[in-house]
Amino acid sequence: MTLEIHEATSSDAADLTEIFLAAFSDPFNRTMFPLTPDVRAWATENLFNGKNKESEHEIFLKVTDTDSGETVAFAKWDRDRHPEEVRVWPISSDKGLCELFFGTMEDHHHRLMGDRPHYYLEMLGVHPSHQGRGLASKLLKWGLARADEESVEVYLSSSPEGKPVYQKNGFESLDSFSPFPGYEQLDMIRPAQH
């Protein structure tokens, strides 16, 4: 099996949506985003089709198994923080929970990074059938290498599952919040490497 990283385009939106829904499947994420047709359509249109690209520094990466042609993981990297536009949530989502989660994440990002130059890992997901094979590390290292070339910090907001991967790669936790019982989201920074 050969796994390669490429830049994703809007033609990958449907595949990336399936990976997103399969990977983010814990009770918190399922409460925000139940497996309904409108959630699926919303994710394809709003998260992955590139139409809402806010900056030329945003980049969507995908990992493809070149033997099967299947896409199995994705990451979205940004250079610096770009305040979220007003979001429209899918009809069957828990809109209050979405606002709380994404709003708090954005507030923490603003408070902790301000206008300091940095790379931001906005999204990372690996299909459950391909987890534990180093794909998250590969997508993470892609951005870390760029941050190191520019000697800037890296910021991300980590799910409980992501924490060990980030800790292994030099991230420290600065703060956290709990949007849902039993779920803790961590604000993590990797210092600039000189």
Ligand SMILES: CC(C)(COP(=O)(O)OP(=O)(O)OC[C@H]1O[C@@H](n2cnc3c(N)ncnc32)[C@H](O)[C@@H]1OP(=O)(O)O)[C@@H](O)C(=O)NCCC(=O)NCCS
């Ligand atoms: C978190 C996630 C991205 C990790 O992807 P992955 O491809 O399985 O991770 P990797 O195989 O690159 O693992 C990286 C390292 O972290 C370790 N690790 C991964 N998951 C772990 C876990 N649940 N507990 C302990 N260690 C873990 C691995 O052992 C590996 O260490 P090593 O390099 O020393 O072998 C994946 O589980 C996922 O998509 N989860 C659901 C969505 C999510 O939470 N995304 C992160 C958003 S911030």
